[in-house]
Amino acid sequence: MPGEELSERQQAVLDAVLALMVAGEALTMNAVARRASCSKETLYKWFGDRDGLLAATVRWQASKVRAGNFDRQSMDAGALRESLSRFAANWLTVISSPTSIALNRLAISHAGSHETNLGGIVLANGRLAIGERVKPLLDAGREAGILAFDDTETAFRTFIGLVGRDVQVRLLLGDRLKLSPATIAADAGRAADQFITLYGTGRPAPAATLNA
Amino acid sequence: MPGEELSERQQAVLDAVLALMVAGEALTMNAVARRASCSKETLYKWFGDRDGLLAATVRWQASKVRAGNFDRQSMDAGALRESLSRFAANWLTVISSPTSIALNRLAISHAGSHETNLGGIVLANGRLAIGERVKPLLDAGREAGILAFDDTETAFRTFIGLVGRDVQVRLLLGDRLKLSPATIAADAGRAADQFITLYGTGRPAPAATLNA
DNA sequence: TCGCTACCGTACCGTACGTTACGGTTCTCG
């Protein structure tokens, strides 16, 4: 299963599954076949069974999200804040997207009961993947003397908390939370400032920015 | 439906549903009837249909969680930190409990599709309820000159983020996250210290405490 | 004791859906 290449047609089928998920419609094999204009026999031939189809869909979406690492450019306080803010805004945009919400709902509803652990895939490609990209940034900040912390993981988790707060859970539970680009940008900047206040070695950001 | 009193027997039935949820077994009407030693006919008579049963279960669990408000005692910096830390530890204990995880998974899997909004009930009794208890504490701290912020809601959400980080989502996705009482106590204290560093008016907590 | 109510246990019904089977069409390759 892993390492398999997906043909264009197969990718189109998985996109159809994603479309169904986002639309909130039931993920039956009939619905997928109809939406993708393919036969059920083909679905079973390509993906084995329903769980295989859903797992392939989750992996397919995960493979599409890969986005830019930070460029280890000049590491001063301003660049650090900018990079943190950009990561935060990017992550907030992702977790508030209908696709991410639908995918996480699916993975959570399968967690525990099913043996095909969609939750593990989502965790590996969401939470862990962003960690692997942010932690080098934090380490670079520490090496540059801008940040001070003992454990990178702990610092990263604090950052995640400041950025996301309870947004993801509320969205998953159906809370009508409006995250406009402006709101996201403001929250990202606030989180970056708060993080630097907690872990920075220089003077903290002005209070006016914090208490907005 | 709301305002109805539950008989002892009915409460026992709902506890049986909770037991099934926590055990990860399927929530079929047959399974509930068997576990609760009652007839399906009775289930339908009492709760209308399956959604009514699940909604009653969520409400029943929510009614059991109500826990102590803070006592507006002497409001100095130490007492504030202690109260914040206690709230944080309490909340972490709740969201990491098997019952809470199972309940949130159920509510999330129903969000969007079903019209019986379990997510709304969970939100109202979880996220919003703790907010209504913590915010007066924050306001008291501000009135006492210990804290400084413009918007209580924003400050509260920062606190929530510092306490929970991504713990809840990871647990919902099936991450094997071990939250021992010692870990919870440490995380609660760290979150309280960080919050006071961000929003306190006095000198920040020593760096050694922050970077643990 | 008679009737009534509430409830248990079980059998039953209808539907939804995962899965399989099959006929028909298009494409590829020799």
Add this chain to the structure above:
DNA sequence: CGAGAACCGTAACGTACGGTACGGTAGCGA
């Protein structure tokens, strides 16, 4: 052009499960 593969559309099968019906029993008031 002929054979086979790949695939579409649809029909069919089996089961799981929500919901209903019904017989049997215990308690209770008259």
